Amino acid sequence: MKKHIFAAISALAVLAIPSASQAELAVGAQAPNFSTRAALAGKDLAFNLQAALRKGPVVLYFYPKAFTQGCTLEARAFSEAHDQFAAAGATVIGLSADDVATLKRFSTEECRGKFAVGVATPGIIGAYDVALKRQGMPEGMANRVSYVIGQDGRVRFVHSDLDYRDHVRLALEAVRALTPPR
Numbered sequence: 001m002k003k004h005i006f007a008a009i010s011a012l013a014v015l016a017i018p019s020a021s022q023a024e025l026a027v028g029a030q031a032p033n034f035s036t037r038a039a040l041a042g043k044d045l046a047f048n049l050q051a052a053l054r055k056g057p058v059v060l061y062f063y064p065k066a067f068t069q070g071c072t073l074e075a076r077a078f079s080e081a082h083d084q085f086a087a088a089g090a091t092v093i094g095l096s097a098d099d100v101a102t103l104k105r106f107s108t109e110e111c112r113g114k115f116a117v118g119v120a121t122p123g124i125i126g127a128y129d130v131a132l133k134r135q136g137m138p139e140g141m142a143n144r145v146s147y148v149i150g151q152d153g154r155v156r157f158v159h160s161d162l163d164y165r166d167h168v169r170l171a172l173e174a175v176r177a178l179t180p181p182r
Contacts, residue, residue, distance in 0.1 A: 024129050024145050024160050031060075031149045032127035037100050038093065038118030042108040044100065047093060047118045049149070056089035057156070057178050058149045059171045062120060062130045062142035063164075066098045066106040070144070074164035075110040075117070081168050082114035090148075090175045095120035097140050130160075148174040 025031065031049065038047040052058050061078070063071040078085075078092055085092050092115040098106070103117045111117055120142045125131050132141040146167045148157035157174030159167055 024143075024158050025147065025155050027155055027158055029155045031147065031153050031155050032124075033153070034121075034124050034127065036095070036118040036121060036124060038116040039100060039103040039107040040116040041113030042104045044104070045116055045118075047116055050153075052091045052093070053149065053151050053153060055091060057091075057151060057175055059085060059090050059092040059146065059175060060128075060149060061092070061094050061144075061146040061167060061171070062125075062128065063094055063096050063144050064132055064137075064141045064162075066096055066102050066117070067110070070162070070164045071096070072110050074144070074167060075106065076112070077164070077168040079110075079112040079114040081172055084172055085115075085175060088172070088175045088179045090179075091115075093118055095124065096142055097121075097125070146171045148178070150178055 033050045035046065035048040038045040049058060063074055065071055075094060082092065094117040097120050100119060107113065107117050122140060125142050130143045130145045132143040143160060144162050144164060145160040147155055148171055150156045156178060157171065159170045
């Protein structure tokens with residue numbers, strides 16, 4: 001009887017562990033450099049991670065799709081916290097698999113012109129291991145994952161949760177931990 005109970009508990013434990021397909025980059029990993037097309041306040045922009053890191057840490061957050069409820073609320077929350085991120089020396093960029101025309105509108109309407117949103121190409125989604133793999137969801141979308149990348153190019157913080165609510169607060173805490181008080 002004990003063997004059956006142990007086997008059942010073991011099986012449930014395996015189900016509770018995220019699969020390797022949902023394994024984001026680990027803290028301490030070198031963040032893959034990338035360049036992509038982006039939009040800021042409705043205007044085209046070229047974004048390069050390495051160039052952004054020269055200015056300070058980067059908050060790189062992936063989201064599934066512009067103009068969906070959670071992604072809209074998350075973008076608004078990042079825009080409301082923009083001044084706090086800027087005061088800590090951080091650049092914020094959101095990435096999704098949306099096209100540039102959609103991102104131009106999203107950058108104005110939901111990001112309120114405060115930070116850039118860029119195209120998460122299949123290569124970027126793969127490099128950061130953030131492919132959204134959920135039954136019933138279209139392929140090619142990014143999972144909701146926030147990274148804080150230090151100026152040395154290393155991942156300093158990772159938060160993966162489809163619930164948008166803690167991403168801004170936790171990313172801001174991580175950025176502040178990197179930046180000595182002034």
